[in-house]
Amino acid sequence: MNVIVCVKQIPDPALPGELDPSTNTLKRDGKLILDESDSYGVEMALQLVGTAGGGSVTLISMAPNDETSGLRTALAMGAEKAVLVSDPSLAGADALTTAKVLAGAVGKAGDYDLIIAGTESSDGYTGTVPEQMAEVLGLPSVTFAKTIAVDGSAVKVDRQTESGYDEVSCSLPAVVSVTAGVVEPRYPSFKGIMAAKSKPVETVTAADLGVESVSWAQSITDVTDAPAREAGEIIEDDGEAFEKIVAFLDNLKVI
Amino acid sequence: MAISNIWVFSETTAEGAPSSGTLELLTKANSLGGTVTAFVVGAAGDAAAAFADHGAAKIYETGDLAGALPGAAVSAAMKAVIDGGDSPDLIMFPQNYEGRDVMSRLSVKLDRTVLTNSTDIAVDGDSVSVTTPIFGGAKLVTSTFTGETPYLAAFRPKSFEPAGGAGGAGDVSAAVVPDLGSTGGATVTAVHVEETSGPKLDEAAVVVGGGRGLGEAEKFDMIESLAKALKGAPGASRAIVDAGWVPYSYQVGQTGKVVKPTVYIAAGISGATQHMVGMKGSKNIIAINKDKEAPIFGVADLGIVGDVHKVLPQLLEALAARS
Numbered sequence: 001m002n003v004i005v006c007v008k009q010i011p012d013p014a015l016p017g018e019l020d021p022s023t024n025t026l027k028r029d030g031k032l033i034l035d036e037s038d039s040y041g042v043e044m045a046l047q048l049v050g051t052a053g054g055g056s057v058t059l060i061s062m063a064p065n066d067e068t069s070g071l072r073t074a075l076a077m078g079a080e081k082a083v084l085v086s087d088p089s090l091a092g093a094d095a096l097t098t099a100k101v102l103a104g105a106v107g108k109a110g111d112y113d114l115i116i117a118g119t120e121s122s123d124g125y126t127g128t129v130p131e132q133m134a135e136v137l138g139l140p141s142v143t144f145a146k147t148i149a150v151d152g153s154a155v156k157v158d159r160q161t162e163s164g165y166d167e168v169s170c171s172l173p174a175v176v177s178v179t180a181g182v183v184e185p186r187y188p189s190f191k192g193i194m195a196a197k198s199k200p201v202e203t204v205t206a207a208d209l210g211v212e213s214v215s216w217a218q219s220i221t222d223v224t225d226a227p228a229r230e231a232g233e234i235i236e237d238d239g240e241a242f243e244k245i246v247a248f249l250d251n252l253k254v255i
Numbered sequence: 256m257a258i259s260n261i262w263v264f265s266e267t268t269a270e271g272a273p274s275s276g277t278l279e280l281l282t283k284a285n286s287l288g289g290t291v292t293a294f295v296v297g298a299a300g301d302a303a304a305a306f307a308d309h310g311a312a313k314i315y316e317t318g319d320l321a322g323a324l325p326g327a328a329v330s331a332a333m334k335a336v337i338d339g340g341d342s343p344d345l346i347m348f349p350q351n352y353e354g355r356d357v358m359s360r361l362s363v364k365l366d367r368t369v370l371t372n373s374t375d376i377a378v379d380g381d382s383v384s385v386t387t388p389i390f391g392g393a394k395l396v397t398s399t400f401t402g403e404t405p406y407l408a409a410f411r412p413k414s415f416e417p418a419g420g421a422g423g424a425g426d427v428s429a430a431v432v433p434d435l436g437s438t439g440g441a442t443v444t445a446v447h448v449e450e451t452s453g454p455k456l457d458e459a460a461v462v463v464g465g466g467r468g469l470g471e472a473e474k475f476d477m478i479e480s481l482a483k484a485l486k487g488a489p490g491a492s493r494a495i496v497d498a499g500w501v502p503y504s505y506q507v508g509q510t511g512k513v514v515k516p517t518v519y520i521a522a523g524i525s526g527a528t529q530h531m532v533g534m535k536g537s538k539n540i541i542a543i544n545k546d547k548e549a550p551i552f553g554v555a556d557l558g559i560v561g562d563v564h565k566v567l568p569q570l571l572e573a574l575a576a577r578s
Contacts, residue, residue: 017389017390019394024396094368094369095359095362095368095369095371096362096363096366096367096368096369099359099363119510120510122529125372125509125510126369126371126372127355127371128355128358128359128362128369128371129359130359131326131355131356131359131360132359132360132362132363134360134438135327135330135359135360135363135364135438136363138436138437138438139437139438139440140327140437140438140439140440140441141324141326141327141356141438141441142324142441143324143326143352143355143356144352146503154440159324159443160352160503161352161446162351162352162504163269163448163449163504164446164447164448164449164504165447165449166443166445166446166447167443167444167445167446167447168324168441168442168443168444169441169442169444170440170441170442171440171441174440174441179503179510180493180497180510181493181496181497181498181499216368217367217368217400217401217402217403218368218370218398218399218400218401218402219398219399219401220396220397220398220399221384221397221398221399222395222396222397223394223395223396223397224394224395224397225393225394225395226388226392226393226394226395229535229540229553229554229556230556232540232552232555232556232557232558233556233557233558234547234552234555234558234560235557235558235559235560236547236560236561237559237560237561237562237565237566239565241559241561241566242566242569242570242573243573244557244559245520245541245557245559245566245570246570246573246574246577248539248541248556248557249485249518252517252518252539254460254461254485254517254518255485255574255577
């Protein structure tokens with residue numbers, strides 16, 4: 001069972017996001033970390049390989065620079081190797097370009113049975129890349145997976161829906177995107193962190209993958225501050241604050 | 256070329272009613288000028304009349320998908336119609352599971368970019384721009400399509416007000432799903448619906464949201480009780496959904512439901528960007544949080560800096576005493 005996991009390295013979400021004033025794209029020049037929503041996919045892939053009793057997990061990722069600290073985190077969790085598409089021409093790339101580049105990187109990652117991705121990144125959250133990749137590769141796909149179990153030459157997936165979940169059977173190879181919080185991502189052990197330092201990370205450019213013309217048919221034409229809500233009344237609870245809430249609800253006629 | 260042919264990705268509910276998101280998008284599409292077509296997942300059935308009333312001059316329906324996931328199937332049906340000569344200038348999708356999947360597949364088939372998570376659209380001659388809130392709605396980004404049509408854009412729920420009376424003809428024709436080849440390997444084998452009582456989260460006049468500040472899963476009972484007392488619906492932040500305290504269907508936010516109730520009560524929710532985009536449009540917001548620096552107070556009409564474990568039981572008792 002060989003699994004490819006798409007991961008993204010993003011600016012620390014605990015820090016306030018900033019736009020580059022010249023390009024109006026998200027600034028990504030500081031330290032980048034593994035997107036937490038990708039750690040679930042890495043964990044799920046490691047569990048599937050573990051259950052199968054053989055195989056490996058390979059990471060693929062794209063970045064405008066050669067940052068690898070986020071990849072090292074996923075390697076420390078137990079992935080075997082990584083392919084990083086690092087190319088300054090990819091700065092600000094749209095989701096379709098990203099999908100084409102990652103589909104190209106799949107070709108560098110070796111034999112695979114399954115490709116896992118997160119539902120959406122925590123910084124850009126377009127949420128289309130996994131399904132776009134599947135289409136580029138001509139593969140079936142299941143999005144919003146809560147669970148994945150291998151069943152012969154297929155996977156059984158519980159897929160989140162608006163009102164509950166669907167059981168889906170999907171032939172392999174396939175692309176499956178997983179929702180956050182479905183498994184408990186393991187913490188890298190000290191041994192894992194040390195081992196990750198020497199695990200192979202192959203760095204390639206978009207041109208190496210045959211993705212020649214990198215352009216996208218959209219431009220940001222304006223960025224404005226959203227109208228702010230009028231400041232409300234903020235009070236410290238003195239033991240009677242609940243009465244304020246009752247009066248507020250009463251005033252709105254909801255009670 | 257002006258924008259004269261607009262498609263709307265259209266859905267019906269399990270009961271065959273038109274989805275509210277579809278009616279919102281049809282209404283907006285109809286206001287942009289040109290001919291509006293509802294492209295329906297499955298059969299339009301009785302919902303066809305409502306689609307027409309909200310502006311659909313034409314309706315394409317794929318018919319029963321026989322268990323296929325919509326992503327591959329509906330995008331292939333759309334591509335077949337486009338190849339057949341009816342090529343839209345713009346296709347509007349709802350920002351939901353199925354809309355996102357179909358739009359993704361179609362973007363590759365047509366080699367077109369996608370603009371997602373938008374809340375508004377403007378057409379000026381040949382130019383189409385969409386507005387997208389970022390950083391939890393603190394900033395609004397306007398993006399303009401620069402390439403060839405069809406333009407593909409997805410909109411968050413409740414971005415537009417639905418309005419009937421448009422008097423569309425609603426002529427129905429079939430959009431057959433072609434053989435999906437290697438992309439058709441996914442089949443739904445069983446459907447599970449999680450039972451909920453009370454009003455639906457995205458339709459309730461009052462929503463009570465609980466977050467990490469509740470401390471433990473059992474304390475979510477207070478949220479359920481308060482929602483019940485106010486004839487509202489309970490909601491949750493992503494943090495406690497991820498932690499497994501409540502099902503995903505409770506989630507309010509970027510990856511969950513967008514709610515715009517008369518009153519939103521945020522209890523023990525700090526107000527992460529992820530959550531704020533799902534509830535900022537509420538008409539009135541009450542926040543209860545221990546940390547007076549919590550971002551949620553920035554959008555609250557009434558903010559209580561205090562312990563939810565004290566304030567909520569007092570509030571429940573006061574409400575019980577009134578009834």
